[in-house]
Amino acid sequence: MDFGQFISYIASGTVYTVGVTLVALPSGLLIGTILALLYVYGGKAAARVMNLYSTVFRGIPPLVLLFILYFAVTKGINLSAFWAGSLSLGIVSSAYQMEIVRGALLSVSGDQLMAARAIGLSRLQAIRYVVLPQAVRLAIPPWSNEAAIVIKDSSLVYALGVPEILRRAQLIGASSQRYLLAYLSAAVIYFLLVFGTTRLLAMLEKKLTIPSNP
Amino acid sequence: MPEPILTIKNLTKKYGENVIFQNLDLTVNEGDTIVIIGPSGTGKSTLLRCINLLTRPDDGQIWLDNKEITARGTDEDKVRQHIGMVFQNFLLFNHLTALGNVKLGLDKVKKMSDKEATEKAMHELARVGLADRADHYPGQLSGGQQQRVGIARALAMDPRIMLFDEPTSALDPELIGEVLEVMRQLALEGMTMLVVTHEMGFAREVADRIVFMEKGYIVEQGSPNEMFNHPKFPRTREFLWKITELYGKKEKEAD
Numbered sequence A: 001m002d003f004g005q006f007i008s009y010i011a012s013g014t015v016y017t018v019g020v021t022l023v024a025l026p027s028g029l030l031i032g033t034i035l036a037l038l039y040v041y042g043g044k045a046a047a048r049v050m051n052l053y054s055t056v057f058r059g060i061p062p063l064v065l066l067f068i069l070y071f072a073v074t075k076g077i078n079l080s081a082f083w084a085g086s087l088s089l090g091i092v093s094s095a096y097q098m099e100i101v102r103g104a105l106l107s108v109s110g111d112q113l114m115a116a117r118a119i120g121l122s123r124l125q126a127i128r129y130v131v132l133p134q135a136v137r138l139a140i141p142p143w144s145n146e147a148a149i150v151i152k153d154s155s156l157v158y159a160l161g162v163p164e165i166l167r168r169a170q171l172i173g174a175s176s177q178r179y180l181l182a183y184l185s186a187a188v189i190y191f192l193l194v195f196g197t198t199r200l201l202a203m204l205e206k207k208l209t210i211p212s213n214p
Numbered sequence B: 001m002p003e004p005i006l007t008i009k010n011l012t013k014k015y016g017e018n019v020i021f022q023n024l025d026l027t028v029n030e031g032d033t034i035v036i037i038g039p040s041g042t043g044k045s046t047l048l049r050c051i052n053l054l055t056r057p058d059d060g061q062i063w064l065d066n067k068e069i070t071a072r073g074t075d076e077d078k079v080r081q082h083i084g085m086v087f088q089n090f091l092l093f094n095h096l097t098a099l100g101n102v103k104l105g106l107d108k109v110k111k112m113s114d115k116e117a118t119e120k121a122m123h124e125l126a127r128v129g130l131a132d133r134a135d136h137y138p139g140q141l142s143g144g145q146q147q148r149v150g151i152a153r154a155l156a157m158d159p160r161i162m163l164f165d166e167p168t169s170a171l172d173p174e175l176i177g178e179v180l181e182v183m184r185q186l187a188l189e190g191m192t193m194l195v196v197t198h199e200m201g202f203a204r205e206v207a208d209r210i211v212f213m214e215k216g217y218i219v220e221q222g223s224p225n226e227m228f229n230h231p232k233f234p235r236t237r238e239f240l241w242k243i244t245e246l247y248g249k250k251e252k253e254a255d
């Protein structure tokens, strides 16, 4: 096997890595955002439940949660390792993303909501059209951090047998006995993915910055 | 016979044990400009917030156009559409341009088409002299300009009455005049206005009635002439003298 084949074997795992991330990150964002809205605007009881959710999911190593969720989920429904792993990671991430969105929502002054209500917007409309758009901008930097974490944590699904980058590096390392090269290659690919993503998000942040005079 | 637009009866507001005002009565007739004055912490802002139901009063009734808006089952969002509010610190929506700020209510509350909403919003911006700033964000506008956008945003909903909560007290002296001028113009056009302010020049010139509030009570109310020249209570004279002294300086600087 030549070097090109070696690398491309590992690199073809990128499809899975990206796939897992593209399922886990948005599903975590969706769940996290809904939970954050309930946390901030849903009253005391909801806040307590959300706080529990956040504390529990952030207090357990993702790999342990991944196994628990995987075996719990696949008991009930027949899910492939890819989907089960991705959704599990999404749930883990949702706890972190909930905290990010919650922090952003709280950073938008309550007066903005009041001003929106004053022109006749309903509470829901005020949140949707006035608070959320401002919160989104505040959430991008911490969210970029979480995106990097999810890309890296996507390697955990290797433990479920999903042939993503790390899994392939391990396999080809074993068969060729060139472990170091295999893992170095994997490291480079992960790094490029993380670097590219955070760069893109930094550009988005800049693009969405609200103009103001210095 | 002037028609009352706003009638407040026996209004009581408490925050926990703290009674802000009790059994307060006030009537505002169509086209009137009422100026409310009073020391800090007297409940002026709380009163305005009760009127447009941003805060729930504990007791008493408020009627807007002969409809009780404090009645159970009232659609609060609907009521607020008809009551414009202008805040001390402007509270423009930071992520929207001047046009976007004025359009939002037209778009989401009045459900106008984009074209209609834009036309109406531009008309309101022109009314406050800011048509040329339509695409500026709040952060790109001076305080005075922001406040005028705030007024345009409230006006766009075609309110029956406008509430102003110290609209100029966060402004540098040189920017106060442009906001007062817009308000003066509104009063001339016959808008019904309830204005909390310490701008005594404005009060003297524009107010049909001045209401002096202290510690949650209306101490005295009357025409500017009555209040400035023949107040019934020494407290009124004292307070008016004090704020004229205090804010008069600021006004002079603004000229």
Ligand SMILES: Nc1ncnc2c1ncn2[C@@H]1O[C@H](COP(=O)(O)OP(=O)(O)OP(=O)(O)O)[C@@H](O)[C@H]1O
Residues within 6 Å of the ligand: B015, B020, B038, B039, B040, B041, B042, B043, B044, B045, B046, B047
């Ligand atoms: N949300 C609230 N919770 C508890 N107390 C409040 C609240 N809002 C206002 N108060 C209290 O109510 C009283 C009246 O406040 P309000 O802001 O209405 O006074 P004001 O006349 O507008 O004063 P200022 O001239 O300083 O604006 C104050 O003692 C204030 O501390």
Ligand SMILES: [Mg+2]
Residues within 6 Å of the ligand: B044, B045, B046, B165, B166
């Ligand atoms: Mg006040």
